[in-house]
Amino acid sequence: MGRIQLKQVQKKFGDVEVIPPLDLEINDGEFVVFVGPSGCGKSTLLRLIAGLEDTTSGLIEIDGADATALPPAKRRLAMVFQSYALYPHMTVRKNIAFPMRMAGMDQAEQEKRIASAAKALNLTDYLDRRPGQLSGGQRQRVAIGRAIVREPAAFLFDEPLSNLDAALRVGMRMEISELHKKLATTMVYVTHDQVEAMTMADKIVVLQAGVIEQVGSPLELYHTPRNKFVAGFIGSPKMNLIEGPEAAKHDAHTIGIRPEHIEVSTTEGQWQGTVGVAEHLGSDTFIHIHGIPGCDPMTVRASGDVSVRHGDTVHLTPIASQIHKFGADGLRMS
Amino acid sequence: MARAVTNQRKAINTAAAWIIGLLIFFPILWTILTSFKTEAQAISDPPVFLFFQWTTENYSTVMERSNYGRFLWNSIFIAGGSTILGLIIAIPAAWSMAFVPSRRTKDILLWMLSTKMLPAVGVLYPIYLLFIQFGLLDNVYGLTFILMLINLPIIVWMLYTYFREIPGEILEAARMDGANLKSEILYVLTPMAIPGIASTMLLNFILAWNEAFWTLNLTAAKAAPLTAFIASYSSPEGLFYAKLSAASTMAIAPILIMGWFSQKQLVRGLTFGAVK
Secondary structure (H helix, E strand, O other): OOOEEEEEEEEEEOOEEEEEEEEEEEOOOOEEEEEOOOOOOHHHHHHHHHOOOOOOEEEEEEOOEEOOOOOHHHHOEEEEOOOOOOOOOOOHHHHHHHHHHHOOOOHHHHHHHHHHHHHHOOOHHHOOOOHHHOOHHHHHHHHHHHHHOOOOOEEEEEOOOOOOOHHHHHHHHHHHHHHHHHHOOEEEEEEOOHHHHHHHOOEEEEEEOOEEEEEEOHHHHHHOOOEHHHHHHOOOOOOEEEEOHHHHOOOOOEEEEOHHHEEEEOOOOOEEEEEEEEEEOOOEEEEEEEOOOOOOOEEEEEEOOOOOOOOOEEEEEEOHHHOEEEOOOOEEOO | OHHHHHHHHHHHHHHHHHHHHHHHHHHHHHHHHHHOOOHHHHOOOOOOOOOOOOOOHHHHHHHHHOOHHHHHHHHHHHHHHHHHHHHHHHHHHHHHHHHOOOOOHHHHHHHHHHHHHOOHHHHHHHHHHHHHHOOOOOOHHHHHHHHHHHHHHHHHHHHHHHHHOOOHHHHHHHHHOOOOHHHHHHHHHHHHOHHHHHHHHHHHHHHHHHOOHHHHHHOOOOOOOHHHHHHOOEEOOEEOHHHHHHHHHHHHHHHHHHHHHOHHHHHHHHOOOOOO
16 A cells, blocks of 8 residues: 655755645556656655655655654665665675565575575566665666565655666666556656656646646646646647737637647748758657747657758748647636 | 877976875884884994895894883773764764755865864863863873864765765665664664764774874873874984884884775775765
């Protein structure tokens, strides 16, 4: 079981309120991702759940029991840190065994769990090495191994992939997702990378300045962002936000249109602009277009290899059904 | 051209370093040389440097006259004991200062260090009286305790700087893994800080070994360490340079040998963890 509830949880550092009182419910077995820009309080929120920071006020419940004042060790949570935080003086085997040793588990059971974790994480050949002799990806696996042997109520991940190179990150992302499917244990995952959030989460919590902007499934956030911030944050490339007369035509303060919901033509269209930079990815082409009133530059995602060059004139037409409308307060207009 | 200048400068720097090094080492060298001379050669004018009749007579006289073994044991006991006792107190103190600092931590550290600036003689009288009161005069335990107190600020400071280099996330990981405070310090922090703890231990051992003010003032015969052993040779009967030198050589030899073998750790210790 791993149900975590935050009730009016608040955190202040001195006089600075980092997290105004917030409520959040994380269901058993759910993969929840906290996402937001740097300094939005997502790591602090995770550390509050972990017990590494004390709450200023409010209640944290784990499986219905009040855990607000419990020390980290008593919360039955395991954490994977950004820096891996392995014990450099211990071998991989001892690193993985450490939480079990602290729990006073018997030797045979420890060995059994180490062997099974090592097998699942491809670490069997490295058990007698020290962390310093491992690559970044292997270290991260050791950190995960150390977390799973405890069979915790929930896993907490604090930006675990941000120290890895791009290729490894994609691989580890898959591994963590598969691990979640296999263990079906609650996972709370912090990242600033919205691609990680979209691909891994059952539920995304978008944070800004300590405030929850929206909670929902990846596709809910993609299709119906609650406000301009979520609209701009979720999706890659970012949603184009258009203000001024163009928005007024739709009776809105701001309209948003995703790059993949704009049709490009060299002959006719609703808006006309000049190509600035075209990024050819092979599968897609991201075209940055200047000269569109109220949105400069506008980004368009065209499927396949589109042959446009810097300085070309193009015509753009948004797909009407995919236009998001926001009021002057930044909130979505139904 | 630029390279030639650098090489020249390098040579000058090397020469200067050697000269300074020899200058610092010279008194020790002279002491060792003198210890092998006769009393007459030791005070001869002009002094003889290397070409004299080498003799080990001074050493045998010194060994006959005093119980070197007991002084040596007292030195080891006092220096070792005060170091270990100091570490037991300083490790938790430095842990709390490095990982859960309060707004006053810096002030406390400075205040602790400032006690080292106090002239020891200023507190001799009250401490002497306390020692009489508790029957600790000429007692190795009393001396161990006072030397531990004298060097504690240095130990805490050094450990603090070493602990600060250890990433806090690793200790947090230990906490998440179910370690209580004791396990965290014992199984994670201490093994990771071993190089720092080792240099702190060495430096403190040397400081305690060489400490003369308190050892001379608070001991008589029973608890006297090697510093008192040397001092006993500048006696009212007159100065016997050669014998005094032999006694000094015997007193510094153990620490000199230990220092030689642990140079690397010592240099790290003396830079107070500032240089990695």
